[in-house]
Structure formats: structure tokens, C-alpha cells
Amino acid sequence: MAPIGVPQHAQVSIANPIGAGFGIVGNLVESRRAAGAGQELEKLLTKVSYDLRASLQRSVTVAVRKAGFTVVPATSDRPDSDRARFLRQYPSDTHADAYLDVYATYLGFEAPQSSTDYRPRIEIATRIVSARTHQTLFQAHIVYGAAATTDDDAVLVRSDDGAHFRDRTALSAHPATTARALQSAIDAVGWELTKRLM
Secondary structure (H helix, E strand, C coil): CCCCECCCCCEEEEEECHHHHHHHHHHHHHHHHHHHHHHHHHHHHHHCCCCHHHHHHHHHHHHHHHCCCCCCCCCCCCCHHHCCCCCCCCCCCCCCCEEEEEEEEEEEEEEEECCCCEEEEEEEEEEEEECCCCCEEEEEEEEECCCCCCCCCCEEECCCCCCCECCHHHHHHCHHHHHHHHHHHHHHHHHHHHHHHC
């Protein structure tokens, strides 16, 4: 199993923000707001010793083991250039039968619009590649918490109706509750991966 590729920071965004209607300036303001919100979420999770990225790595490992595979973690780090895509190169000297390659394109919370609640959103792409032939044996794109996606092949996992936060203040009010909401989303993505691999 290759180290999971993850975004540099946790994400808190609005899919269709009001500011986007104001062109380039509105989009610039929204991107700065989202960056600040992501940093706030990172600090919040640190308060309760919750490591979002490590939690995703554990969940994927457990999911693959539940599906009957033996998982051997890679000893090398994932290159930063492959953080948001599948690895361009796999090790050639290995005793593994296949490589499990996973990266996340979204880890955090998203509100569909400026006037709607934030909900956990997790999005991963995963594939298994033959160590001998380098052919793709399995591939899936799993999205938790989004109503729609541009990828017709994506597996949409419905979010927990109870895990929602009115605004960023509500996200920050109870760090343990916020962390539990993220963990629940990660567990749901892991379970979906297990089902796909069985």
C-alpha cells in the first residue's frame, strides 16, 4: 500500500458561494475565505488530537483487510507531485502481488451554497495495480457528502443527516463533535471501499 495522497490542508468550502457571482474579485475573496476556514479546521482538530490524514490511512487499510487482502505499507514517502493523482511510478523491486494507490481530493466540510449547512465531505480515488504487469486491476472514485459529481462513474455515498453545522462558528463550537462527524464520513468511505473490493 502506497502512502495516501492527501490535500496539504483540511478543506472548508462553499460549492456555489454568493461571491462567485462577482467574477474574478468574488472568486479571489472566496478562495481566501476558504483557505482561512481550512486553517481554522486544522487548529480545531489539533485541539482534540485528531489527525484527519492518519485516520483516512487507517480506514483504507482496515477496509482493504476486511476485503481479504494482506496489506503491507510502503516504506517510502509519496512524492508531493503525486499528492492529488495516482502515482506515476511504482517500485519494481517488491514481493507484493499488487499496489494499492489511493489519493484524496477533498477532506473536510462543504456547504452546497452560502445559505446552507456545512456537512462532511470526503472524496477519494483508488486503484489496485498489478506489480508484475502494471495493469489496473481495480479502480473506484468514492465521494461522501456531495449531491452530484462530474464523474459519471463515481460512487456517491449519502451523508449522515445528523452531521451538519449551520456555519463556521458551529463547526468550531465543539471540536470533538466536529472530529466525530469527519470520522463517521471516513468510516463510511472505508466501508464502501470494502464492499467494492469483495
